[in-house]
Amino acid sequence: MTDTTPLLQIRDLVIEGRAQDEWNPIVKGLNLNLGRGQVLGLIGESGAGKSTLGLAAMGFARDGCRFSGGTVHFDGIELLGADRATRRNLRSTRIAYVAQSAAASFNPAYKLMSQHTEFPVLKQVSSRSEAEEDAITLYRKLRLPDPETIGFRYPHQVSGGQLQRAMTAMAMACRPDLIIFDEPTTALDVTTQIEVLSAIRDIVDEFGTSAIYITHDLAVVAQMADQIMVLRHGELVEEAPTRTMLSDPQEDYTKSLWAVRSFTAPAKPAVKKGTEPVLSLRNITAQYPGMPRPVLEDISIDFHAGRTVAVVGESGSGKSTVARTITGLLPPISGEIILDGAPLPDKYANRTKDQLRASQMIYQMADTALNPKQRIRDIIGRPMQFYRGLRGHALTEEVRALLSAIELEPDIYMDRLPSELSGGQKQRIGIARALAANPKFIICDEVTSALDQLVAEEILKLLDKLQNEYNLAYMFITHDISTVRAIADDVVVMQMGKIVEQGSKDEIFTPPHAPYTDLLLSSVPEMDPDWLNNTLEARKSASI
Amino acid sequence: MHAALHEIRKIPPTALFGMLVITLYIIVAVFAPILAPYGESEIVAYEFEPWSSEYWLGTDSLGRDMATRMIYGARNTIGIALITTLLAFFIGCVAAFLSATLQGWVDQVISRAVDVVISIPTLIFALLLLTILGTSVYSLIGVIALIYSTFVFRIARAVAMGIVVMDYVEAARIRGEGLWWVMSREILPNAAPPLVAEFGLRFCFVFLTISGLSFLGLGIQPPAADWGSMVRENASLITFGDLTPLIPASAIGLLTVAVNFIVDWMLHKASGLKD
Numbered sequence: 001m002t003d004t005t006p007l008l009q010i011r012d013l014v015i016e017g018r019a020q021d022e023w024n025p026i027v028k029g030l031n032l033n034l035g036r037g038q039v040l041g042l043i044g045e046s047g048a049g050k051s052t053l054g055l056a057a058m059g060f061a062r063d064g065c066r067f068s069g070g071t072v073h074f075d076g077i078e079l080l081g082a083d084r085a086t087r088r089n090l091r092s093t094r095i096a097y098v099a100q101s102a103a104a105s106f107n108p109a110y111k112l113m114s115q116h117t118e119f120p121v122l123k124q125v126s127s128r129s130e131a132e133e134d135a136i137t138l139y140r141k142l143r144l145p146d147p148e149t150i151g152f153r154y155p156h157q158v159s160g161g162q163l164q165r166a167m168t169a170m171a172m173a174c175r176p177d178l179i180i181f182d183e184p185t186t187a188l189d190v191t192t193q194i195e196v197l198s199a200i201r202d203i204v205d206e207f208g209t210s211a212i213y214i215t216h217d218l219a220v221v222a223q224m225a226d227q228i229m230v231l232r233h234g235e236l237v238e239e240a241p242t243r244t245m246l247s248d249p250q251e252d253y254t255k256s257l258w259a260v261r262s263f264t265a266p267a268k269p270a271v272k273k274g275t276e277p278v279l280s281l282r283n284i285t286a287q288y289p290g291m292p293r294p295v296l297e298d299i300s301i302d303f304h305a306g307r308t309v310a311v312v313g314e315s316g317s318g319k320s321t322v323a324r325t326i327t328g329l330l331p332p333i334s335g336e337i338i339l340d341g342a343p344l345p346d347k348y349a350n351r352t353k354d355q356l357r358a359s360q361m362i363y364q365m366a367d368t369a370l371n372p373k374q375r376i377r378d379i380i381g382r383p384m385q386f387y388r389g390l391r392g393h394a395l396t397e398e399v400r401a402l403l404s405a406i407e408l409e410p411d412i413y414m415d416r417l418p419s420e421l422s423g424g425q426k427q428r429i430g431i432a433r434a435l436a437a438n439p440k441f442i443i444c445d446e447v448t449s450a451l452d453q454l455v456a457e458e459i460l461k462l463l464d465k466l467q468n469e470y471n472l473a474y475m476f477i478t479h480d481i482s483t484v485r486a487i488a489d490d491v492v493v494m495q496m497g498k499i500v501e502q503g504s505k506d507e508i509f510t511p512p513h514a515p516y517t518d519l520l521l522s523s524v525p526e527m528d529p530d531w532l533n534n535t536l537e538a539r540k541s542a543s544i
Numbered sequence: 545m546h547a548a549l550h551e552i553r554k555i556p557p558t559a560l561f562g563m564l565v566i567t568l569y570i571i572v573a574v575f576a577p578i579l580a581p582y583g584e585s586e587i588v589a590y591e592f593e594p595w596s597s598e599y600w601l602g603t604d605s606l607g608r609d610m611a612t613r614m615i616y617g618a619r620n621t622i623g624i625a626l627i628t629t630l631l632a633f634f635i636g637c638v639a640a641f642l643s644a645t646l647q648g649w650v651d652q653v654i655s656r657a658v659d660v661v662i663s664i665p666t667l668i669f670a671l672l673l674l675t676i677l678g679t680s681v682y683s684l685i686g687v688i689a690l691i692y693s694t695f696v697f698r699i700a701r702a703v704a705m706g707i708v709v710m711d712y713v714e715a716a717r718i719r720g721e722g723l724w725w726v727m728s729r730e731i732l733p734n735a736a737p738p739l740v741a742e743f744g745l746r747f748c749f750v751f752l753t754i755s756g757l758s759f760l761g762l763g764i765q766p767p768a769a770d771w772g773s774m775v776r777e778n779a780s781l782i783t784f785g786d787l788t789p790l791i792p793a794s795a796i797g798l799l800t801v802a803v804n805f806i807v808d809w810m811l812h813k814a815s816g817l818k819d
Contacts, residue, residue: 327718348718356720369711373733383719433715 007075007177007210008034008057014069015052026052028234037208041225045452049234050214054180057212058095059087092119096171100183102163106155113151116170125174138169142199161192165199178210189314189479190523197223198536219525222246223532230254242529263457265464265487276341277302278473279441284335286325295321296497303441308474310488318497319477323443327361357387360434364446366426370418376429377414383436406432424455441473448483460487481524493517562805565798573619580612585767602788605777616769625751631689633743636696641727644704658694666691674762692750699742703735744807748800755796771796
C-alpha cells in the first residue's frame with residue numbers, strides 16, 4: 001500500500017439544478033476524499049444533496065442538473081472533463097451503483113442472471129459461463145437462498161430483501177473499485193435490513209471495495225461506514241471518523257440529528273376497568289376473495305379515547321389490512337367491529353354518515369393521499385361541508401381555525417395546491433383532513449415513514465398534541481420501533497395476519513418477549529458502531 | 545400581466561401558429577354572415593365562373609359564390625365537428641369513469657360493448673347507421689359521437705384506472721362521497737391533461753370523418769355549405785387545371801395541422817417534458 005492518493009477525490013464540486021427556468025445550486029462546493037477500501041457514509045435530510053453527490057462520483061448528473069464547477073478525480077482520471085466513452089467504460093466496470101429500490105431498478109422482463117451477466121460479457125471481462133459461475137459465488141457470499149438457481153428467476157419471483165442483495169451482487173460482477181449505495185435498505189423491513197446490511201458489509205470487506213453509503217438513517221450508517229460526512233442544503237456540516245462522530249459531534253445540526261429519537265409522548269394512566277372503548281375489533285378474520293388462506297385471523301383490539309395503539313409488524317404481516325377492515329374496504333368474513341357500543345356494518349357503503357365520520361384515516365404517502373388538483377381549502381373544507389353541512393363564511397372560518405391548529409399559517413397556505421407544499425406540510429394537511437370530520441378514531445398508516453427524521457418528529461408531536469386536545473383514539477400502524485417507543489400507549493405485534501403479542505408499551509418492551517417480538521426488537525439498528533457485530537454474534541450463539 | 549406575457553413568450557412558434565389559425569377560423573365561423581359577400585345558397589352567377597374581383601374564388605357547379613360557401617362552410621363543418629367531439633367525449637368519459645370506479649361486471653359489459661363497436665371499421669359503420677337513421681344533422685352528430693366515444697372510452701378508462709387506485713380516491717370513497725363526486729371532482733381533474741390532448745386529435749378525426757361522409761353524400765346535406773361536399777361537387781374542375789377544389793381541401797388540412805401543433809405542445813406540457 002504505497003499508493004497514497006485517494007481513489008476518489010472531489011474538489012469544490014458545484015452542481016446546479018433547474019427549477020422554473022432558473023439554475024439553483026444543489027451542491028455548493030463540496031470536497032470529498034475516499035481512500036481504497038474505505039467506506040464513506042453520506043448522511044442528511046432529503047434535499048441535502050447526498051444522492052446528487054453520490055451520482056457525481058460517477059461523473060453523472062441527473063436530468064435537469066448540471067456540473068458548474070469543481071473536479072471529480074477517480075483513480076487519477078478527471079471524470080467531468082472525460083468524454084462519454086471513458087465515463088461509460090468506468091461506470092459498469094470500475095464504479096457501480098446500487099439504487100434504493102431494487103424492485104424498480106431491475107428489468108422485470110429478464111431473469112436476474114441475464115441482467116447480472118450482461119455487463120461482464122459486454123465489457124469482455126469474462127465469458128458468459130464464467131460470469132454465471134461467478135454470479136453464483138456472489139449469490140452464495142451474499143447468503144441468498146438457493147444460490148445455484150435463484151439467478152434463473154424473474155425479479156418479481158424473489159423478495160425485496162433478496163432483490164436488494166442480488167443487485168449488490170450485480171454491482172460486484174466486474175469487481176469494481178467503488179460502489180455507491182444509495183439508501184439500499186430504506187425500503188426494507190428491519191428484520192430484512194439486518195441481513196442485507198451484514199451481507200453488504202461482508203462482501204465489501206472481502207473484496208476491499210471502496211464504497212459510498214448514502215442514507216438518512218444514522219444507526220445504519222454507524223454500522224457501515226469508516227468515515228461519516230453530514231450534509232445539509234448541499235454543504236458539508238461536519239466530517240469525522242464514525243466513532244468520533246457518534247460520541248462527540250461538534251456542530252449543533254449534527255447534535256440535533258443525533259437527538260432526534262428523544263421525543264416520547266408522556267405516558268398516560270392505564271385504562272380504568274369498565275371504560276367502554278371507542279372502537280373495538282372482536283375476533284376479526286378476513287380473507288381476500290380467491291386467496292387460499294385468510295390475511296387476518298382472529299384479531300381483537302380495543303381502542304380507547306385519548307390513547308394510541310401501535311400495530312407493528314413486517315410488511316405482509318396484515319397491519320394495513322386491519323385498517324382496511326375498519327374502514328370497510330375489506331369486509332371481514334367473521335367477527336365484528338363495534339363503534340361506541342353498536343356493531344358497525346361491514347361495508348363502508350352501508351354505513352351512515354355519522355359512522356363514517358367517526359373513524360378517519362391518515363395515509364403514508366401524502367403525495368398520493370391529497371388530490372393534486374384541489375386547493376388546500378377544498379381538501380380540508382370538503383369533509384366539513386360533507387359531514388357537518390358547513391357553508392360559505394362559516395366553512396372558511398373553520399378551515400382557517402383548523403390550519404392554525406396544525407400550525408400552518410392560513411393566509412399563506414389556504415389557496416395553495418399540494419404540490420406547493422413540502423413533505424411535512426403535506427402530511428399536516430392529511431392530518432387536518434382527518435380532523436375536519438370531527439372524528440373519534442384516527443388510523444395513522446405509517447404516517448411518518450416517508451418523512452425525514454426531524455420532520456417526522458414534528459408530526460409525532462403534533463399528533464400527540466391533537467390527541468390530548470380532541471381526546472382522540474389512534475391506531476398507529478408502523479414498522480418503525482422508535483416511533484412506537486415515542487408515541488404508543490399500547491402495542492400490538494403482528495406476524496402473518498395473527499397477533500403475536502399485545503399489551504401496554506411497558507409490557508411489550510420489557511423482557512421476556514415472544515420470540516418474534518424479540519427478533520423484531522433486536523433487529524432495530526442502534527447508534528452503536530458495534531451493534532451489528534454484537535447482534536449477529538448473539539444470534540449465532542443463540543442458534544447453536 | 546407581465547407573468548402572462550412571460551407565459552406567452554414560452555409558447556413554441558408552432559403552437560402560436562396553431563392558435564393563430566384557429567382564432568382566424570373561429571372569427572370566420574362566428575362572423576360568417578357579415579364577412580360573406582353573398583347568401584349561403586344564393587345562386588349569383590353562371591356555373592364555374594373563374595376567379596374575379598366580383599367572385600373571389602369563382603362560382604361552383606350551381607353558380608353559387610365559392611368564397612361565400614367557404615366562409616359558411618367553416619361554420620357548419622367546424623361547428624358540427626366540435627359538437628360531435630364534445631358529445632363523444634362526454635359519453636366516452638362518463639362510461640370510462642364508471643367502468644374504472646365500479647369495475648366488476650359494469651366494466652366488463654361496457655368494455656366488451658366498446659370492443660365490438662371498435663372492431664367494425666369506422667366509416668363503414670357510420671355509413672350503415674346513417675343509411676338506417678337517415679341523414680339529418682342530428683343523426684350525423686349522434687352516430688359519429690357514438691362511434692368516436694369508443695376511442696375516447698379506451699384512453700379515458702386507461703387514465704382513470706391509474707387514478708382510482710390513488711389514496712385520495714379511496715379517501716373520498718370511505719368518506720362516503722357519491723359516485724358523481726368521485727368521478728367529477730377526484731378523477732376528472734387529474735385525467736384532464738391527456739384527455740385534452742386527445743380531444744385535439746379526436747377533433748381532427750371527427751372533422752375528417754364528417755368531411756369524408758359529406759364527400760360521399762351522407763354528411764352535411766345540401767344546400768348547407770361544407771368543405772367536404774365542396775371538394776366533391778367541384779372535383780371535376782381539377783381536370784381543367786383549376787385549383788379551386790383544393791381550397792376547401794387545404795382549409796381542412798390547415799385546420800388539422802393547426803390543431804395538432806397545439807396538441808403537441810399541450811402533450812409536452814402535460815407530460816412535464818422540458819426539452
